[in-house]
Amino acid sequence: MPQLEIATYPSQIFWLVVSFVTLYLIMSRIIIPRISSVIKNREDEIKNNIYASEKIYKETKIINDELDKVREDTETEAREIINSLKETTNKKISQNYNVLKEKLEKKLQKNEQEILKNKKKVLKEINAISLNLSDEILKKISIKNKKKNKIKLIINKNLKEIKNDINQ
Amino acid sequence: MADPIYQFKIKELIPLEIFETNISYTNSSLFMSLSIILVSLLLLVSIKKKSLVPSRLQSVSEIFYEFIANMVSDNIGDKGHKFFPLIFTLFTFLLFGNMLGMLPYSFTFTSHIIVTFVLAMFVFLLVTLLGIFIHGFKFFGLFVPKGVPMVMLPLMIPIEIISYLSRPISLSVRLFANMMAGHTMLKIFAGFIVPLGIFGIAPLMVDVALTALEVLIAFLQAYVFTILTCLYLNEAINLH
Structure with a gap:
């Protein structure tokens, strides 16, 4: 059995030690650092990517929040603008309304006064005109003076009544 | 028929004497030499390109690396990191x-008892010295099993x-005997193929099947040797 030939042992042990130590040195110095660096790089890359994605996610959140804030601000601003415009428009409307009202009232007063004036004027003239008219009528139908006075009294009375009616 | 033991014969290629x-x-x-050259190459x-996404070739080294890294971290823990190169070398060399x-x-070469014995003895001495170095006299508490009555x-x-001292023997004999037995069996069946003529197809089929089995055993024994080394190292480092 060749395994039991003790004469071959020194050579086998020697070359085993040489081979094993050589392989150990190659592995520990060259190969293992290379493989572990590749694997570590990959893990780092994955970690970095995860970190970067988290960062981007956070940034997006911040931007979203900002956007929401800006939107809210704009909405409130727009509301304010609308409200202030409403107010100013209302003010203007009421102002104009008041001005117009005043003008109208003034005009109305003026017109009323004029009407009153005209009315007085008419009432003043109505006596003379109606008397003249009755005179003329009486002349034409030639009624006696006595009766004339009676008619005048009736006309005056009627006139008074008319005047009262108008004044009322 | 050729002697099935002849394949284990040591032949001098370059005479050397010191x-x-x-x-x-x-x-x-x-x-x-071929083993270390091939595994190193x-x-x-395979790790030459160092690409972020490994190619099939690059996966070979990464799978080797992660296989041994998992073995070390599962069996020894964080303190086993120092022994990773040794375990890696042991596994690739034997495989x-x-x-x-x-x-x-x-x-x-693993079919020679002297080779496996030297490796096993190296592991045994490493584990024993490491245990004494780390735990001092407490290391011998290993021989007192827990939960056993004083009697x-x-x-x-x-x-x-005795079981502790027989570790280098069991470790070396397991590997050597497996390799020698397998190769001897292959050779014996191979020796029947030609003399049997047309019926030689039967031992040929057996040989094909045995070759598959031997490839499995070649991997398995390298794995067993390595994982037992891990377990022994774990005992020495963590002292259950």
Whole structure:
């Protein structure tokens, strides 16, 4: 059995030690650092990517929040603008309304006064005109003076009544 | 029929002698050299590109690396990190030695008891010295099993000591015997093929099947040797 030939042992042990130590040195110095660096790089890359994605996610959140804030601000601003415009428009409307009202009232007063004036004027003239008219009528139908006075009294009375009616 | 033991014969290739000791470069030495050259080349070439997304070739080294890294971290823990290169070397050396032996007309250096014994003895001494170095006298508490009645201790302690001391023998014989038996069996069946003529197809089929089995065993024994080394190291470092 060749395994039991003790004469071959020194050579086998020697070359085993040489081979094993050589392989150990190659592995520990060259190969293992290379493989572990590749694997570590990959893990780092994955970690970095995860970190970067988290960062981007956070940034997006911040931007979203900002956007929401800006939107809210704009909405409130727009509301304010609308409200202030409403107010100013209302003010203007009421102002104009008041001005117009005043003008109208003034005009109305003026017109009323004029009407009153005209009315007085008419009432003043109505006596003379109606008397003249009755005179003329009486002349034409030639009624006696006595009766004339009676008619005048009736006309005056009627006139008074008319005047009262108008004044009322 | 060829002698099935002849394949284990040590042949001197380059005669060499130092201090009146014969350390000739033999076929065994040649296959040790081939193993380390092949495994180094394979791993070096496959990790050459260092790409972020590994190619198939690069996956080879990464799978080797992660296989051993998991083995070390599962069995020894964080403190086993220092021994990772040693375990890695041990596994690749044995695996390639065993696998190269599967090639026809090749030589299997792990089928020699002296080789496996030296490796096992190295592991044994490393573990023992490490245990004493780390834990001092407490390391011998390893021989006192927990939860055993005091009466049993005089019986149990010698058994534990014997089983501890027989570790290098069991470790080396397991690997050597497996490799030698497998190769001998292959050779015996191969020796029947030609003499049997047309019926030689039967031992040929057996040989094909056995070759598959031997490839499995070549991997398995390298794995067993390595994982037992891990377990022993774990005992020495963490002292259950």
